Amino acid sequence: MKELALGIDVGSxxxxxxxxxxxxxxxxxxxxxxxxxxxxxxxxGMTQAYAYITKKYGDVEVMAVxxxxxxxxxxxxxxxxxxxxxxxxxxxxxxxxxVPDASTIFEMGGQDSKIIFIRNGxxxxxxxxxxxxxxxxxxxxxxxxxxxxxxxxxxxxxxxSESPVRIAGRCTVFAESDMIHKQQMGATSEDxxxxxxxxxxxxxxxxxxxxxxxxxxxxxxxxxxENIGIIKAFEQAVGHEVIVPKNxxxxxAWGVAMLAKREIEITGxxxxxxxxxxxxxxxxxxxxxxxxxxxxxxxxxxxxxxxxIAYWGDRCGRWSNRLTSKVRISKK
Amino acid sequence: MHRKITYTFPRMGYSYAAFESxxxxxxxxxxxxxxxxxxxxxxxxxxxxxxxxxxxxILLGQFAKLLKENPDKYFKIVSLESYGPCRFGYYSPLxxxxxxxxxxxxxxxxxxxxxxxxxxKGVPRFIKKLVKLVGWHAPxxxxxxxxxxxxxxxxxxxxxxxxxxxxxxxxxxGSSEKAFNRAFERIHHAPNKVKSIKKILNEELKKMDQIDxxxxxxxxxxxxxxxxxxLMDYSNNLEIEKKLAYMGVDIDRSLWVTNWTxxxxxxxxxxxxxxxxxxxxxxxxxxxxxxxxxxxxxxxxKKKGFDGVIxxxxxxxxxxxxxxxxxxxVSEDYDVPVLSLSFDEQTGDAGFVTRLEAFVDMLxxxxxxxxxxxxxxxxxxxxxR
Ligand code: SF4
Ligand code: SF4
Numbered sequence: 001m002k003e004l005a006l007g008i009d010v011g012s013x014x015x016x017x018x019x020x021x022x023x024x025x026x027x028x029x030x031x032x033x034x035x036x037x038x039x040x041x042x043x044x045g046m047t048q049a050y051a052y053i054t055k056k057y058g059d060v061e062v063m064a065v066x067x068x069x070x071x072x073x074x075x076x077x078x079x080x081x082x083x084x085x086x087x088x089x090x091x092x093x094x095x096x097x098x099v100p101d102a103s104t105i106f107e108m109g110g111q112d113s114k115i116i117f118i119r120n121g122x123x124x125x126x127x128x129x130x131x132x133x134x135x136x137x138x139x140x141x142x143x144x145x146x147x148x149x150x151x152x153x154x155x156x157x158x159x160x161s162e163s164p165v166r167i168a169g170r171c172t173v174f175a176e177s178d179m180i181h182k183q184q185m186g187a188t189s190e191d192x193x194x195x196x197x198x199x200x201x202x203x204x205x206x207x208x209x210x211x212x213x214x215x216x217x218x219x220x221x222x223x224x225x226e227n228i229g230i231i232k233a234f235e236q237a238v239g240h241e242v243i244v245p246k247n248x249x250x251x252x253a254w255g256v257a258m259l260a261k262r263e264i265e266i267t268g269x270x271x272x273x274x275x276x277x278x279x280x281x282x283x284x285x286x287x288x289x290x291x292x293x294x295x296x297x298x299x300x301x302x303x304x305x306x307x308x309i310a311y312w313g314d315r316c317g318r319w320s321n322r323l324t325s326k327v328r329i330s331k332k
Numbered sequence: 333m334h335r336k337i338t339y340t341f342p343r344m345g346y347s348y349a350a351f352e353s354x355x356x357x358x359x360x361x362x363x364x365x366x367x368x369x370x371x372x373x374x375x376x377x378x379x380x381x382x383x384x385x386x387x388x389x390i391l392l393g394q395f396a397k398l399l400k401e402n403p404d405k406y407f408k409i410v411s412l413e414s415y416g417p418c419r420f421g422y423y424s425p426l427x428x429x430x431x432x433x434x435x436x437x438x439x440x441x442x443x444x445x446x447x448x449x450x451x452x453k454g455v456p457r458f459i460k461k462l463v464k465l466v467g468w469h470a471p472x473x474x475x476x477x478x479x480x481x482x483x484x485x486x487x488x489x490x491x492x493x494x495x496x497x498x499x500x501x502x503x504x505x506g507s508s509e510k511a512f513n514r515a516f517e518r519i520h521h522a523p524n525k526v527k528s529i530k531k532i533l534n535e536e537l538k539k540m541d542q543i544d545x546x547x548x549x550x551x552x553x554x555x556x557x558x559x560x561x562x563l564m565d566y567s568n569n570l571e572i573e574k575k576l577a578y579m580g581v582d583i584d585r586s587l588w589v590t591n592w593t594x595x596x597x598x599x600x601x602x603x604x605x606x607x608x609x610x611x612x613x614x615x616x617x618x619x620x621x622x623x624x625x626x627x628x629x630x631x632x633x634k635k636k637g638f639d640g641v642i643x644x645x646x647x648x649x650x651x652x653x654x655x656x657x658x659x660x661x662v663s664e665d666y667d668v669p670v671l672s673l674s675f676d677e678q679t680g681d682a683g684f685v686t687r688l689e690a691f692v693d694m695l696x697x698x699x700x701x702x703x704x705x706x707x708x709x710x711x712x713x714x715x716x717r
Contacts, residue, residue, distance in 0.1 A: 070683070070686070085689075086685075086686045086690045086693070087686060087690075088687075088689075088690035088693070088694075089689070089690055089693045089694075120701055122694075122697040122698060122701050123694040124669070124698065125669060125694070126690055126694070128683070128686070128687060128690075211660050294367060295367055295369055295567070296369035298370065313681070315571065317506065317509075
């Protein structure tokens with residue numbers, strides 16, 4: 001029976017599901033838009049992946065599961081994770097495996113972006129942007145729509161440009177109005193798109209890398225790293241080659257799958273994975289304000305087939321402590 | 333019309349227990365505002381000028397809730413404002429103005445400023461303010477209230493430090509938290525005698541020591557610096573200390589009520605001189621708030637062998653924002669990782685915890701590299717000998 005490890009990265013816009021084999025190679029990686037609830041997307045991804053790998057390998061056994069991304073906690077209780085890891089560490093782990101002597105990692109996803117600094121194979125600094133949309137995939141999507149060029153073609157267009165227009169890019173609002181202005185002045189779509197790419201990169205570096213030393217090798221990953229225009233803009237900005245590794249869009253999920261696998265190997269524990277049957281269970285989430293005291297905590301509740309399997313957000317443990325016994329049973 | 337006065341004051345971490353006692357001992361009614369929750373934050377933020385720093389908005393929301401819920405009481409809001417060019421000096425006039433605009437009138441703000449140097453002018457002025465605040469008392473009653481409140485502050489701090497020390501070492505997760513909560517409640521409601529407070533403190537410390545835990549572990553050490561109020565109030569800094577401790581980190585907070593007041597009220601001169609020396613080349617003049625302290629303490633933490641420093645930065649705080657820029661230089665020059673975390677009403681748990689976890693992961697891997705390097709060096713020196 002084929003032994004596999006599973007990694008799930010739940011972001012706000014996309015969900016990534018990855019299965020790796022005994023050599024840490026990705027045998028199935030899915031990049032899905034999170035439509036509706038993340039739980040539905042996770043299940044959809046697992047069903048799809050399961051169909052694919054059982055067809056290819058016959059019976060499989062999942063020996064480790066890791067989750068990451070902003071929805072890592074939720075994903076963790078739904079599938080039964082062995083490791084729930086923050087996305088910085090997960091991304092860095094996968095990048096270092098691919099490019100062992102990497103020094104700077106640029107990551108641009110749908111809704112956030114980060115920069116990670118590596119020295120001697122270890123993270124030494126990082127910065128994350130979760131507030132400002134300038135410098136993320138959503139911003140690009142939005143502008144693609146406005147210009148009327150499909151996002152997949154963005155890169156091509158950018159490469160065709162001969163003199164990119166300079167677009168003020170401190171913030172999305174200014175970038176947008178400036179772009180409209182340039183459009184009205186008669187700039188071509190190619191030049192505008194190239195200008196946008198440059199402004200996006202400038203913005204990203206200004207926000208996240210200010211005052212930090214940018215050293216090669218550079219690695220660029222995340223959903224936006226598909227875009228040749230942005231890659232080129234990065235190379236221009238740093239004056240050096242920028243490597244886009246294989247599996248560039250699913251690095252977080254890949255990283256956490258490897259981390260979970262390593263954790264299980266080191267500790268020799270049994271996996272917490274609840275099995276592929278979870279795709280058939282019914283899950284609900286609920287948010288409520290506890291009125292137990294003046295803190296009025298916002299408490300999250302996850303319900304599986306009518307039974308609560310997790311609470312979080314309660315400061316005093318009033319809710320989550322009720323569960324300890326049940327959690328232990330489900331871990332058996 | 334003469335109404336009975338109820339005192340209230342900014343709630344800050346666990347220290348409220350002591351300040352509450354101070355007024356009670358003097359025979360006054362006192363009410364502590366509730367900690368922040370989404371409703372008070374919303375109220376505070378929507379009624380404050382946008383440019384005000386976050387702590388002001390927090391406190392405004394907390395006070396507004398208290399005053400509105402008790403329309404039949406008349407409050408004296410005690411505001412302990414310090415000198416300096418930051419916005420701290422505007423707090424009380426703004427409370428007055430904004431609360432009145434909100435239609436809340438059952439209050440007055442009493443501003444107890446810090447003691448300005450030189451002390452022989454500052455101390456009498458401070459006493460005058462105190463008298464204005466609590467009225468004339470037999471001097472010994474005032475002194476007694478002061479001493480007992482001081483003891484409570486000290487006791488709570490000792491317990492808190494023990495608590496954060498034990499969390500990453502406990503064998504049964506949550507056992508130190510239970511012990512701490514009980515201990516805190518006992519101190520909170522302790523009889524107003526120094527002897528009883530001391531006794532309870534010793535008993536509880538001993539009990540906490542008996543919690544099943546492992547003492548000889550090497551944990552990554554993180555120092556916490558930043559703006560005093562946010563740093564000391566767990567309800568607004570999202571319990572950063574507890575969270576880090578549960579992640580397996582030894583934490584140390586640079587500002588506590590005791591050292592903060594002592595440094596500012598009594599040793600102002602030496603304190604400023606010390607800061608000047610340590611901060612030479614970075615920031616050797618006063619910029620208000622605790623900006624200078626943040627830089628000094630970061631350097632001192634590094635010298636004491638800490639692995640990293642986290643700066644707690646309330647959104648809109650001028651001194652800390654200035655310090656943040658300087659800290660990135662300090663971080664580079666001294667090779668100490670510094671994570672600046674900005675707090676506002678939108679700071680959710682999610683992104684916050686991600687940053688903390690990633691920072692802790694990073695400190696751990698830096699540790700591994702360092703120990704590998706030093707081992708390699710040792711091996712090298714052996715072979716070359
Ligand atoms: S969960 Fe606990 S701390 Fe939060 S409101 Fe309820 S009782 Fe209070
Ligand atoms: S130190 Fe910062 S947060 Fe405090 S009053 Fe001054 S500006 Fe506001």
